[in-house]
Amino acid sequence: MIKLTRLTKKYGGFTAVNGIELEVPRGELFGFLGPNGAGKTTTLRMISGILRPTSGTVEIGGIDIVQNPMRAKTKLGFIPDRPFIYEKLTGMEFLRFVAGLYELKGPLVEHRARELLALFDLEDWRDELIESYSHGMRQKLIIASAFVHRPEVIVVDEPMVGLDPKAARILKDLFREYTNRGNTVMMSTHTLEIAQGMCDRVAIIQRGVIRAYGTMDELFANDAAGSTNLEEIFLRLTGEKTARTLADVLNA
């Protein structure tokens, strides 16, 4: 459903993403892991059509997002890590606006928007301006907006940031149910327990390059140290040295 071919993004002389090859099939919940600045957000923003790749291609359901952005984007819902939205609209108006961007209107949209607001406990806030929402409420509203047009693919950057435990649980169940119905979720996260518990497959990216890739069992089987703990594998691949330095600093 998502296919990345030699995907590269350069900012001047700095290469943020370096020739990534990746395929996420229909019905899979895929986790994208990596330390800060590894290239996760840049990759996800290229998949969503927000950034243009320097080279390589992104295909959504076989449609190249650079060549045919309008068709590819109708299949896609994007959830960013920072909930910047129109503060002067109400929650309901925002969902109607997003539906309008996908040329949806009428009672079905109203019904869908109310369902989604209710799912995330935002029904009582639907006529309040977004400026009075908390960070977590804004995040929930953005998540709701990504589902309003029933996309086949959800690309989500740090989904759990700012969510209360109930909303986090709802989101986990929603993603699982959503992929069970043949849709695809690609999410980046720093919470390794979530990745280990939720994702069918994960990729670990560092400095724009994928270091490891596969199901949990495949990762454990391929680990040279024979570890069965995702955190250990992640630290070994990306930052064990940092963890040791941290201990040195605290002990100093």
Place this chain on the structure above:
Amino acid sequence: MDVPERANPSIVALLRPKWITMRARADANRRGHRFRIFFLAMLGTAFCVFAFVEMYKLLAHFRSVPDVGTLLAGKLLGLVLAGFFSILLLSNIITSLSSFFLSKDLDLLNAAPVSKRTFYAAKFIETIVLSSWMIVLLAAPVLAAYGVVYHGGPFFPLVVLALLAPFFIIPAAVGSTVTLLLVNVFPARRARDVLGVIALLASGGMAILFRMARPERFIQPDGTRVLGDLIAVVHAPTSPLLPSSWVQRAIMSWLGMRTDLLPYAVLWVSAVTLLAIGALLHRALYDRTFSQSQESGSRTARAGSFTRRAYALLSPLGIVRRELVLKEVRVFFRDSTQWSQLILLAVLVMVYVFNIKFLPLRGEGMTVFLVNVIPFLNLVLAGFVLASIAARFIFPGISLEGRTLWLLRSSPLEMRQLLWSKFWVGTLPLLILAVLTVGITDYLLQVTAFMMMVSILSITFLTLAISGLAIGFGTVFPQFETENAAQIPTSLGGVVFLMSSIALIGAVVMLEARPVYAYLGAQAFGTPIEPWDMVVGFGLAAMLCCATTLLPIEVALRRLEIMQR
């Protein structure tokens, strides 16, 4: 490494990040924007030189007038300082709202072991610097001219310094105290809205009052009335309670070689007392007020009959355009930093119509030729008004999408639709306003039907072209990080847009001048009209406007498509 039990960072430590940020910005500017720095420096220098030269000429003229000349110079200084004082007061109220209650560093500072006195002092200095630097730049050439013309001597700058220091401290102390009390009543974000509207109403009101005083009467050749008015103005009592009067009295005494220490004493005692009162009130109220300022207050907006009517009215546009238009309208009218600028617009239009109404176009020396040329030149003025309105309302369009651009770019929305929606949402009201204003002023001027048609068609084309330029430059020079829409038009891109608009207006008027001249010549002197002149002049003007409407939007489209955001 242990933190001392009674740690209390100094004022310098609190202000250092601001200083470092300012220096870093300057460094970034030196590295990346040499043209911008050069342009701003040239603009600033040109302004100072211009202000000094004009002031010098005026004061030299006053000095040559016996008896009343020095009185006039003193009166003028009093008026200028009173103007500065009101701007300082308003600016300090608004700035202290930001520095004491909305600034991003407040959570950090309030959580740190900073004493209230240090905090107040640091924030007071930040407020006074941010509010006063522009007045310092404005006052310098004016006071320098006084010093030069009236031979203030080598110590004159020190005298000015001793007077201006308390003159700046007083409004800052009053401003920060008023804000503290205001935020006690309103939540800070609502207080910002209230203050913004008050500030605009105050400045708009001042502009209208000034215009309605019709200062042009003073230059009309009615000698006896002018002298009478002049003497009345000079002898009118100035407010002795305003610090500007104290500074004026002290400066004029120094320049008149008289010793008058009372104004210095009054200024300094007032400044220190107000500062102390401010600090005490701050100590008593700030914690409670800051906590209250974090409340935003809820605002609801339900879909009512207006929404239903708007949906019905806009449905021919299709779903995407309708939603974009509705979103633009809602965001505009719910954001006080945006809609309050309508006050400025109303002031501009009122002053403009008022100017036309009182133009001395009837009477001796006014030919049919002149009466019809003036409405044509009126287009230039109307064009300037339109450009400044477009700078306020259309130019910021893309900048205001900055943080939400992710949503639009990840949806199947064509950027062309976004740009054209923004174009029409801004242009239609502007067009109605432009046509009405030009129509009304042409009616007041009693122009011929031909000139009325030329004016209305020209202003229609100009409105479209100016809006196109506003969209184009607004996208090429976006200000994505700004939190206040009112600041966007004052950016470099805004200045470039205004300059381009002025060039366009000039070009259109020049292209149309020949056919209009031919027509007026035929009316006045019966000379024949060359139809080819008409076609070429008006045709080229129309083509230029069409190109200026379409090309900037195409450039904006390319820019938006490659934008890394």
